[in-house]
Amino acid sequence: MAFYLVTGILLIALAAVLILQWRLNRQIVNAQLETHKMMFPSQIRSARNTYVRGLQRQTRGVRVWRVVTLILSVLAALGLFIALSIHFQAALPMTGLDALTQLMAWFIAGVQNLFLVPAMVLALVAIGLGFYLAHWRYHALKTADAKSQGGPQDLYWTPPVLLKRQYQLKQILLGLLAALSGFLLVSGVADWIPTPAGNLAKVKESTTIKRTVIPAESSSTDGSSATSSAPTSSSSSVAGQSTTTEYPIDVMKKAALAPASALTGLTEADHAALLFMEYWTLNGLDTATIAKYTQDKNVSYAYHTVTGANGNLIVFSQTYTINGEKTQTYMFYGWLNGEESRLYNMYESKTAITSLAQQYGITVSGNTVKPKNVEIRDSVMNLRQLVSAFTSYHDYQTVKKGLQHGTAIPLQ
Numbered sequence: 001m002a003f004y005l006v007t008g009i010l011l012i013a014l015a016a017v018l019i020l021q022w023r024l025n026r027q028i029v030n031a032q033l034e035t036h037k038m039m040f041p042s043q044i045r046s047a048r049n050t051y052v053r054g055l056q057r058q059t060r061g062v063r064v065w066r067v068v069t070l071i072l073s074v075l076a077a078l079g080l081f082i083a084l085s086i087h088f089q090a091a092l093p094m095t096g097l098d099a100l101t102q103l104m105a106w107f108i109a110g111v112q113n114l115f116l117v118p119a120m121v122l123a124l125v126a127i128g129l130g131f132y133l134a135h136w137r138y139h140a141l142k143t144a145d146a147k148s149q150g151g152p153q154d155l156y157w158t159p160p161v162l163l164k165r166q167y168q169l170k171q172i173l174l175g176l177l178a179a180l181s182g183f184l185l186v187s188g189v190a191d192w193i194p195t196p197a198g199n200l201a202k203v204k205e206s207t208t209i210k211r212t213v214i215p216a217e218s219s220s221t222d223g224s225s226a227t228s229s230a231p232t233s234s235s236s237s238v239a240g241q242s243t244t245t246e247y248p249i250d251v252m253k254k255a256a257l258a259p260a261s262a263l264t265g266l267t268e269a270d271h272a273a274l275l276f277m278e279y280w281t282l283n284g285l286d287t288a289t290i291a292k293y294t295q296d297k298n299v300s301y302a303y304h305t306v307t308g309a310n311g312n313l314i315v316f317s318q319t320y321t322i323n324g325e326k327t328q329t330y331m332f333y334g335w336l337n338g339e340e341s342r343l344y345n346m347y348e349s350k351t352a353i354t355s356l357a358q359q360y361g362i363t364v365s366g367n368t369v370k371p372k373n374v375e376i377r378d379s380v381m382n383l384r385q386l387v388s389a390f391t392s393y394h395d396y397q398t399v400k401k402g403l404q405h406g407t408a409i410p411l412q
Helices: 002-033 041-058 060-087 098-147 160-190 197-205 222-228 232-237 248-254 268-282 287-294 383-390 394-402
Strands: 299-307 313-322 325-337 340-349 362-365 368-371
Touching (some): 002 160, 041 098, 248 268, 268 340, 268 394, 325 368, 340 383
Antiparallel strands (some): 325 340, 362 368
16 A cells, blocks of 8 residues: 555656646747747747757767667666556466466566566666756756847747746656656565555456355265365266255355354364355355365465454465475455454565554554454355354365464564
8 A cells, every 4th residue: 555655646746747847838838929929839849849959969978868868768668568567467367277376476476576677777777867968958058048149039048937947847857757766666676566456366266166065054074075076067966966056155155153152162273264265265266176275285375363463363375486486475364353254355465564453454452453444345254154154064174284374473
């Protein structure tokens, strides 16, 4: 959120300066129209721009640096465009392979910086040259106006006050561009840029396999749980099983409430397993596929206790290995409020958590915690319903054993 806030403020400031520049240039052209009544504004603007380019061509060093500035600016803009395209891409290739899924997630989160960082370095060099060219232009025009015998009648003459204001606005514009480029450069190096919420979710949703699932209340044995992960095409071979396809999220939502006593024996590992299965069920996966996720050799999943939250907050992370390099991202966290549970997205953030409350919008009042952000859609569930929906499956025990207990995370 802070990244987008700072970027937005700088972009708004840039837009404001550009508007002021446009109004100032229009004011200069209107002043010339008073003495050159037979010309159109576009003709005056074109003539004055040609005049400035002519001054630049007459000075060899300035001409060379102007070409270098243009080349660097184009390369920087191209790199920024590619980085933004990667960052905000709306669709990813559909695949059922977990390894390729993780590779695409890494591509979104990491490769954008390979374009962004060099682009911003080039931009800062170009902006530095821009300051030099702006300084040269101001003094060149000031000298030319002083030597002009036509004075205000000269088409290329600029009122001194407006010429100085034009130079000042150019400096402010370049300063803002330098601040924005520097901020993006540091953000890319420090990996502060958050991954868009939809990207990784979409790539994971693309791996969803629609299954026929037996409701939890009718599946109390390991045999029935095996049936739950069977493809729809074979569901009719099971005696008494409905041939109507039901999606995992529908089955979870229809599950009856378990007795209140079922909550008394739940451990923190149980809470983590239930919330983890709820999260992936909301993404369309059945229990068998969720269990396979926790057994993946390339990706490990962990839950983290939050110190000072009295067990009411549990953070989930994933660590995947690509080319021998491990990368940990925070996926989501769960909030337990009595029997009610809610899930909150952490947008695959790789930023280390120093204060969960401050970084993810959680208010703390004594021993009470309450998230301020909007929960993941359809994630408000009763723990008793989650117990009924998942604990009777053998896959639940696989998930519980597969989830690692990660390092504790500070609340404040």
